[in-house]
Amino acid sequence: MLEEKLKIxxxxxxxxxxxxxxxQRVVIEHKDRGLTLGLHKWxxxxxxxxxxxxxxxxxHQFLENRVELETPALKLHAYPIDARSTGELYGDxxxxxxxQDGGLRFELVLKGKPIVNSFTIPIVAKNLRFSYQPFxxxxxxxxxxxxxxxxxxxxxxxxxxxKNNQYMTGKAFHIYRPxxxxxxxxKAWCSLHIDGYIDPKTLTITVPQQFLDEAVYPVTIDPDxxxxxxxxxxxxxxxxxxxxxxTSRKGSAWxxxxxGTANYIRAYLKSDTTDTVxxxxxxxxxxxxxxxxxxxxxxxxxxxxxxxxxxxxxxTLGDEALTGGVVYILNxxxxxxxxxxxxxxxxxxxxxxxxxxxxxxHNYVAPESxxxxxxxxxxxxxxxxxxxxxxxxGLENKSANMAAKMIAGKLI
Amino acid sequence: MEVWRFIALRNIDPYTFQYAxxxxxxxxxxxxAPSTLLVExxxxxxxxxxxxxxxRSKVRLQFCxxxxxxxxxxxxxxxxxxxxxxxxxxxxxxxxxxxxPSWELFVMLFYKSIVASLKVLGIQAExxxxxxxxxxxxxxxxxxxxxxxxNTMMMSCTLSLDxxxxxxxxxxxxxxxxxxxxxxxxxxxxxxxxxxxxxxAVKQGFQSTLRIELKDSDLNDExxxxxxxxxxxxxxxxxxxxxxxxxxxxxxxxx
Numbered sequence: 036m037l038e039e040k041l042k043i044x045x046x047x048x049x050x051x052x053x054x055x056x057x058x059q060r061v062v063i064e065h066k067d068r069g070l071t072l073g074l075h076k077w078x079x080x081x082x083x084x085x086x087x088x089x090x091x092x093x094x095h096q097f098l099e100n101r102v103e104l105e106t107p108a109l110k111l112h113a114y115p116i117d118a119r120s121t122g123e124l125y126g127d128x129x130x131x132x133x134x135q136d137g138g139l140r141f142e143l144v145l146k147g148k149p150i151v152n153s154f155t156i157p158i159v160a161k162n163l164r165f166s167y168q169p170f171x172x173x174x175x176x177x178x179x180x181x182x183x184x185x186x187x188x189x190x191x192x193x194x195x196x197x198k199n200n201q202y203m204t205g206k207a208f209h210i211y212r213p214x215x216x217x218x219x220x221x222k223a224w225c226s227l228h229i230d231g232y233i234d235p236k237t238l239t240i241t242v243p244q245q246f247l248d249e250a251v252y253p254v255t256i257d258p259d260x261x262x263x264x265x266x267x268x269x270x271x272x273x274x275x276x277x278x279x280x281x282t283s284r285k286g287s288a289w290x291x292x293x294x295g296t297a298n299y300i301r302a303y304l305k306s307d308t309t310d311t312v313x314x315x316x317x318x319x320x321x322x323x324x325x326x327x328x329x330x331x332x333x334x335x336x337x338x339x340x341x342x343x344x345x346x347x348x349x350x351t352l353g354d355e356a357l358t359g360g361v362v363y364i365l366n367x368x369x370x371x372x373x374x375x376x377x378x379x380x381x382x383x384x385x386x387x388x389x390x391x392x393x394x395x396x397h398n399y400v401a402p403e404s405x406x407x408x409x410x411x412x413x414x415x416x417x418x419x420x421x422x423x424x425x426x427x428x429g430l431e432n433k434s435a436n437m438a439a440k441m442i443a444g445k446l447i
Numbered sequence: 448m449e450v451w452r453f454i455a456l457r458n459i460d461p462y463t464f465q466y467a468x469x470x471x472x473x474x475x476x477x478x479x480a481p482s483t484l485l486v487e488x489x490x491x492x493x494x495x496x497x498x499x500x501x502x503r504s505k506v507r508l509q510f511c512x513x514x515x516x517x518x519x520x521x522x523x524x525x526x527x528x529x530x531x532x533x534x535x536x537x538x539x540x541x542x543x544x545x546x547x548p549s550w551e552l553f554v555m556l557f558y559k560s561i562v563a564s565l566k567v568l569g570i571q572a573e574x575x576x577x578x579x580x581x582x583x584x585x586x587x588x589x590x591x592x593x594x595x596x597x598n599t600m601m602m603s604c605t606l607s608l609d610x611x612x613x614x615x616x617x618x619x620x621x622x623x624x625x626x627x628x629x630x631x632x633x634x635x636x637x638x639x640x641x642x643x644x645x646x647x648a649v650k651q652g653f654q655s656t657l658r659i660e661l662k663d664s665d666l667n668d669e670x671x672x673x674x675x676x677x678x679x680x681x682x683x684x685x686x687x688x689x690x691x692x693x694x695x696x697x698x699x700x701x702x
Contacts, residue, residue: 121693128498128522128680128692170700176689177503184693187700214695222695243698276504307499308524377499377526 041115041137043100051102053115055262057136063102063113065095070104070113072139074260076207081162081194083208083260085238087111087141089154110144116259121183124259125214125222131183132345134261138208142257148250153241158229163207165229166191166387166416168267179271179379181307186267188212190229191385191416198289199421203264203301206385206416213258215242217250225256232387265303266383266418270394272304273312273369273380280374284397284406285382286366287417288321288390294359295425297333297352302367303383303418306343312373312380314341316350317402318421321362321391324405329364329393331404332357341369341380357423362390365419366406370399383418392417449544452483453661455646461493463674464537465519466681468603470666470673471541476599479669482542484653484661486646492532492611494518494618497525498690510617520687523594530615534608534631536645538564543598546657550595556657557602561589564652565606568644570635586630607631608640 038044043053049065062073068091074083090111096103101114116138122130143154170187171180190210198205213225223246228239242256272283300316318333336350350367357363369380391410397403456467464487474480494506494516502508502518505528511518531537540557547553558574561581565572565588572583581589581604591604612626632640650661666674679694686692
């Protein structure tokens with residue numbers, strides 16, 4: 036029988052787990068008198084463990100799909116969460132859906148005013164990198180970049196080195212900026228800090244002191260850890276202003292792990308109105324012609340009338356050969372002429388990519404080939420990924436290897 | 448015959464003027480208020496913009512700042528800008544009545560009611576199908592907008608008693624010079640028209656077209672509470688500048 040998603044199952048007296056909607060395992064354990072949370076992705080390949088040591092008790096409770104610990108001063112709950120919108124969560128004027136595959140929330144309840152306003156939690160990560168998502172600058176906003184308020188000051192968590200195929204964009208989770216809420220429903224953003232890009236040791240949540248001074252207690256602080264493959268911020272790839280359409284071409288570089296052929300590219304797109312927009316996807320090879328001149332490997336594949344609603348847009352490729360060890364740039368662009376005046380079409384991304392990223396205003400009708408563009412100052416992980424088929428190992432190689440093995444094994 | 452609320456808000460602050468529609472749409476959708484016709488007039492000029500308006504390309508920001516003209520961003524998804532002065536009168540119809548089984552019918556009857564109201568005043572106007580303008584000859588006397596929230600429909604349009612064209616051209620960046628294509632009640636009738644006269648004409652026009660009875664009333668307590676919450680949002684810097692807001696206080700964002 037298939038396990039129900041986002042439902043806690045007790046594995047042992049002090050150990051529980053639930054499965055996310057994309058079938059990843061999340062563990063909640065009462066260990067060393069505290070609660071330890073373990074988030075896994077891609078089976079056991081990547082993981083993130085958080086030891087909630089600020090509430091220590093010999094006893095815990097498991098009730099109504101949550102695990103709880105309590106002391107005279109504090110209470111701690113940990114439980115699964117489903118996809119939710121920013122409008123529902125904290126009244127954002129923009130309503131973005133997050134945690135598409137579900138996730139985990141812990142709630143720390145301060146029954147009275149604490150002595151400190153900061154909680155530093157030990158963490159252990161395996162095969163993950165933690166990218167801080169900065170507050171948007173005036174320039175970002177002027178360029179039309181959009182970001183939910185709980186993504187500013189948050190962390191996007193990616194596989195340390197892998198993406199594409201089963202890894203999709205390489206994104207494991209998103210750790211959203213926590214909110215503190217008092218008994219009268221006054222709310223304040225907390226700050227979040229993780230002390231390392233790779234192999235961090237601590238996660239710190241800081242509540243504004245002024246809020247704690249003025250709050251009516253109890254105060255609840257509840258960071259969300261959301262499973263998702265999509266970036267949390269949006270950049271324009273098509274727009275129209277004063278009747279003139281404009282196109283931007285955006286892409287991220289990635290090193291092909293093995294030789295193969297390209298099946299399709301997916302990009303996470305949306306409109307800010309009801310426009311459907313023609314879009315193209317291209318594969319270029321980084322610096323293949325010269326520095327900053329990227330030869331075209333897969334000719335632009337055009338999808339007409341990409342829908343307005345947030346979605347993965349799939350561009351079917353033509354089995355183009357991709358060579359192991361070569362750096363390719365997967366990129367997309369949208370037709371600004373399809374936008375209504377004043378409106379835009381967006382591609383999702385997270386700040387701080389593991390590899391280089393590129394973007395510029397472009398000609399939609401005739402995308403440059405080779406693409407001549409220098410890399411961005413700040414690298415980003417655009418929510419674009421490729422599905423490819425690895426080339427099988429040749430029979431002659433197998434024969435040669437088999438002969439060598441037999442000799443080495445003194446079989447011949 | 449259905450009995451609806453009629454509310455007249457004269458010389459109200461520009462923020463209340465601009466988001467009273469949102470208040471009514473919210474309250475009626477929540478069933479805490481009945482169907483309503485609102486007529487309102489601001490006490491000072493304002494520049495309304497849509498949720499997606501790029502302020503730098505649609506508004507003369509420094510002029511508005513120097514002259515105390517508030518820029519008020521609405522939740523409506525459009526990217527344009529407008530201008531209202533103290534002679535602007537807005538008519539807002541909000542309902543979830545079964546009298547209107549479709550949005551299309553609601554919109555048609557709304558425009559018909561506006562044309563009927565102008566006729567009471569002595570102005571021969573028309574609404575070209577598919578347009579959101581009311582025309583007198585070649586000139587526009589009113590522009591309109593609407594929204595559906597749940598089962599609740601809202602349409603609004605603005606009539607100008609008179610209009611400060613020069614101030615409008617200085618405050619917003621527009622493709623056309625307003626003087627050539629926007630007309631006013633004073634311009635068409637050759638005399639001053641009062642707020643009360645417009646209210647009477649609008650009441651007659653809507654009552655006869657929609658076959659409803661309008662009873663004078665006020666915003667209720669729940670609506671005043673919604674108004675207060677919306678005020679926090681609409682006057683926040685992040686909402687005006689960027690069209691984003693939430694009730695969560697941010698102590699960390701740099702100034």
